[in-house]
Amino acid sequence: MNIGILGLGTVGGGVVNVLAKNQAEIMRRTGVQIQVTHAAVRDINQPRICPTKGIEFTQAPFEIVNNDSIDIVLELMGGTTLAKELVKTAIKNGKHVITANKALIATHGNELLALAKDNNTHLLFEAAVAGGIPILKSLEQGLSANQIEMVAGIINGTGNFILTEMRDKGRDFADVLKEAQELGYAEADPTFDVEGIDAAHKLAILAAIAFGCELQFDKVSTQGISQISGEDVAFATELGYSIKHLGIAKKLNGKIQMRVHPTLIPKTRLLANVDGVMNAVLIKGNAVGPTLYYGAGAGAEATASAVIADLVDVIKDTLSHNVLGWQSFEAIPYQNQDDIESIFYLRLLATDKPGVLADITAIFANHNISVEAVVQKQIDAQDNAHIAIITNQVKTSNINAVVAAIQKHDSIQEEVKIIHVETLD
Amino acid sequence: MNIGILGLGTVGGGVVNVLAKNQAEIMRRTGVQIQVTHAAVRDINQPRICPTKGIEFTQAPFEIVNNDSIDIVLELMGGTTLAKELVKTAIKNGKHVITANKALIATHGNELLALAKDNNTHLLFEAAVAGGIPILKSLEQGLSANQIEMVAGIINGTGNFILTEMRDKGRDFADVLKEAQELGYAEADPTFDVEGIDAAHKLAILAAIAFGCELQFDKVSTQGISQISGEDVAFATELGYSIKHLGIAKKLNGKIQMRVHPTLIPKTRLLANVDGVMNAVLIKGNAVGPTLYYGAGAGAEATASAVIADLVDVIKDTLSHNVLGWQSFEAIPYQNQDDIESIFYLRLLATDKPGVLADITAIFANHNISVEAVVQKQIDAQDNAHIAIITNQVKTSNINAVVAAIQKHDSIQEEVKIIHVETLD
Structure with a gap:
């Protein structure tokens, strides 16, 4: 050969x-x-x-x-x-x-x-996908008995390095990004990494192999980490979460979701403990339950490990001629973005007047959304209240509606920040 | 078919x-x-x-x-x-x-x-091995470009459940074992699980596939978890470690080690956070670096997931007729047990007299062993000192010699407890 x-x-x-x-x-x-x-x-x-x-x-x-x-x-x-x-x-x-x-x-x-x-x-x-981790082979072969229900992965090392530094050292985004560029983790133009495009490429591949459908990169909803502030990181820690940039693909009630976004996950989950430039992918199969695969997502020799594994497979001539591990594809519809259900973290900056929290929680109640946790932090010099809220699981359309209503309240000082929460259980 | x-x-x-x-x-x-x-x-x-x-x-x-x-x-x-x-x-x-x-x-x-x-x-x-986790396929195929340097796994769910309960709830071994039997995790005769024989079976298989040598179950040195006391668990936590029952196979300087024993691992490692009945295997390849595979190690459907994955491989007829993924085996010598190097945790119960700690640390110094960390706990009603020590990396023969010498000191009240420590870095 x-x-x-x-x-x-x-x-x-x-x-x-x-x-x-x-x-x-x-x-x-x-x-x-x-x-x-x-x-x-x-x-x-x-x-x-x-x-x-x-x-x-x-x-x-x-x-x-x-x-x-x-x-x-x-x-x-x-x-x-x-x-x-x-x-x-x-x-x-x-x-x-x-x-x-x-x-x-x-x-x-x-x-x-x-x-x-x-x-x-x-x-x-x-x-x-995920550099040296043999994740595609695991999906195609090791988990071939399963209907895959979810793939959730930290699949961009640069983004994970930035979020880890922000959490562990209280540094801010721009500062860590600069270091990542100096270390060679991030490109001179970091858009692909920090805006989630690189992760979206990988997620589209994972989803097609997991579910046995065509690659549909244009269907991935993508949000980067550049809007994550030190305040969000601190609130997340206080509430028992770690913020990770996840690529999530789910098949739920016969429909597919694919999304890349910053996500609060409970600190006790293994994924929350995948730090620095490392990658990890959590896969849920309907027979095996949750399995997780961890390793280096980049680097010359880790990537070479995966390239050569493919080479060995070709040379041993042990592959069948299928597409993405499937004999036939299914056209699986995509979940309408508005219908996707998630738990959400909202961060508000409000004037600290009596009754503000009561007003805001009333707006949640009016939209039939539960407030599962709330933290209000010390008032800053401008007499503002910094408030973080974790909701119950609600439709995206519903969270957008409640945020629009809150945004109109005269105490609100800046745009309400919305971040997904995934319990991964 | x-x-x-x-x-x-x-x-x-x-x-x-x-x-x-x-x-x-x-x-x-x-x-x-x-x-x-x-x-x-x-x-x-x-x-x-x-x-x-x-x-x-x-x-x-x-x-x-x-x-x-x-x-x-x-x-x-x-x-x-x-x-x-x-x-x-x-x-x-x-x-x-x-x-x-x-x-x-x-x-x-x-x-x-x-x-x-x-x-x-x-x-x-x-x-x-490790139930639903596709660990053998990952070793044989996904990591085929690598020389495998180490395999370290939590590969017995019952043992891991017991150690997790002991750590998180301060329960003792016998109490949790009884519950595990009632829950159906542990057999009526729990010897295979808690004395490490089940893990040794799995480790022998992992090592043969990792290194490309014959299966040699009789070469696995095996130690169970029945001797782990609540005091060890508490000391480990205080020192920043979690005790896990690991199967470890290493290839070092052309020689193989295979051992199953309780092990202190730093709390920050992913393996330290694999809890309850879950399994996980850490593999180090010389190209890919560390990778980790996590999932359910037992259960009807998780095990079925692995059986059917094999079935699919046979039916797709995509396998070459090799043995354990190798075209040819190598006869790799085994490391002499005495020569195995490790960090160790020692626990001593000594009469609390002036100069005891000085005497004991002098014995370490005489054997050229560094004391990297030491914790002495509150004196009990009998005026005894409970002491835990973490050493530097030393040969097993050397730790045995120092323990024999300490054991002779007239202040020592019971047999010195020795547990391996692995940093897994």
């Missing part, structure tokens, strides 16, 4: 390094010697983080995907334009493709997977 | 139930309708927890394994004598076998796996 790599940067270099250092062990497992024979790079003269002996270099990536001697292509260059054309060409030429490119799969996966099926080749992407 | 079940109790009944309720979903995944056609039971007239329509019953289990119309045998009866003969006969007759029987695999797995390989059939046992 000859292997060609598109892109020999951090991930590509990591793959070559891990293949080199674990050669004997991988050989014992597979019975096959794996050797990268070709690599396409942007600049052939740039220094590499891995040994390059035995690898033929080119700056023309189409040479790789059109090369008859290559059996497997590793797409590790990123992007969705050139990468897509290269993957399509590789598949049409009968090559198996392994990629770590979540954006490519989330946005063009349906087309590419169909093409792979038509050409009797494999398109695998374990590394695209 | 016709499927025969040996044993239609909790697990067997769970398998039939899950197959029934998830029929459509499993069909969409596999493209195959799975139907249990035959069952061997001890008493044909006993009531069943599952639908029995379409299942032909017998009280003669050899009829199942000798029936030419049956392709796959599920051994869910337990025991290692009759079960072994039945599995051997099934394999010799060319049938695939799936079992949840950890004792059978741990003690006779080498022979049975070799027989399966010779007969070109599969012998699978995902359900034998």
Whole structure:
């Protein structure tokens, strides 16, 4: 089996390094010697983080995907334009493709997977979701007896690092983001990470594999963490929660929900204790109950671990030609956003006048929403009351209505903050 | 594919139930309708927890394994004598076998796996370790790029339930054990659970798959939790640890360690927060770093989830005929018990005389062992000092020597308690 790599940067270099250092062990497992024979790079003269002996270099990536001697292509260059054309060409030429490119799969996966099926080749992407955690294989194989009811994951390490620092050190968002960029966790343009787009890509992939339906990235409702303030973090702690940026996919009463948003989860849950850049995914199956998978969501060698696991699967030739682990898809309707039920955390800044809390709680009562917990913090210099409220489980439309009503109360000083709460039980 | 079940109790009944309720979903995944056609039971007239329509019953289990119309045998009866003969006969007759029987695999797995390989059939046992958690598949497939350095797991739910209750409610061992028996978690004879034999069976299986070597159950050093007192639990909490009953397999400098024992682990680790009857396994790979897998370690439907996942793998015919996921084994030497290095917790009961602590710490210094932490608790009515000590990392032979020396000190009132500490970092 000859292997060609598109892109020999951090991930590509990591793959070559891990293949080199674990050669004997991988050989014992597979019975096959794996050797990268070709690599396409942007600049052939740039220094590499891995040994390059035995690898033929080119700056023309189409040479790789059109090369008859290559059996497997590793797409590790990123992007969705050139990468897509290269993957399509590789598949049409009968090559198996392994990629770590979540954006490519989330946005063009349906087309590419169909093409792979038509050409009797494999398109695998374990590394695209939660880095080194073998989460897609677990869903496809280990949990194959289950109807999956929920997937809830911390699937963006940068966001989790920022929220962990905010909670543990009382730092604010902008300050930690700057450090994350300096540490190389966050890109120069951090939008994909902090606004939840990266997590939404991964969630769309997880949901399709979990439920056996088409990839529908455009259906994911996405909210980032840039609006989380130190005050929210402190209130959450006081109320017994930790704020995590979760990707949640649920199948409830025959309908699917997919949403990425900051979420208060009870401190005692394992997910609440997944800190720093680590990732974890909680899966609920109707037979197995809750299971959780934890590990590094990024990094050269952790990602390489997942890429090579796919490679071993292809080389051992033990895969059936299905799509996302399914023989057939179901068209499962999406839950209307307004009908999604959740517990909510609301934060209010109100003038501290007698009767304000009574007025506000009356508004909740009028909307038939219970106040499960309320904390009012010390009044600031401006004589304002800082109030955090946890509701019971209500429809999104209902919470929006109550917030609109509260917002009109003349004591309210700023926009009411709304954050989802998930008990994960 | 016709499927025969040996044993239609909790697990067997769970398998039939899950197959029934998830029929459509499993069909969409596999493209195959799975139907249990035959069952061997001890008493044909006993009531069943599952639908029995379409299942032909017998009280003669050899009829199942000798029936030419049956392709796959599920051994869910337990025991290692009759079960072994039945599995051997099934394999010799060319049938695939799936079992949840950890004792059978741990003690006779080498022979049975070799027989399966010779007969070109599969012998699978995902359900034998950590119930519904797809831990064997993750090791064999998801982490196939790695050299595994460590496996550390909470792999006995009963033991974990007892330790959790002792910690959270200050109850003592015997009291919680009695409740666990009443709840059906622990057997009437709880030896296998609380003395670590069940965990040792599972650890032997995990280690063989992790390292690619023969199953060697007799090499596992095993210590139970019956000696853990409320005082140890309280001291551990005070020192920032939680006591868990861990199965630990490490490959260090080309040698393997396998041990089951109570272990102090830092409270901040995810494993320390795995409570009640839940199981979790931490795996360290040299590429992926630490990953953790959490879920229900027992229960009818969780175990059925793992049995059926194996069944799907066999039916999809996507497995290569290897042994424990390896093409070839390595004979890896075992670490001499005396040479195993660990941090230790020691608990002493000493007469409270001036100079006792000075004497004891001098004995540590003489053995070149550092005292990393020490707590001395309020003196009891007998004027005794209760002392807990955490050491640095030392050889087992060295800790045994220091304990022997301390034991001779005339202030020491009872046997010094020794418990392993693992930082898991």
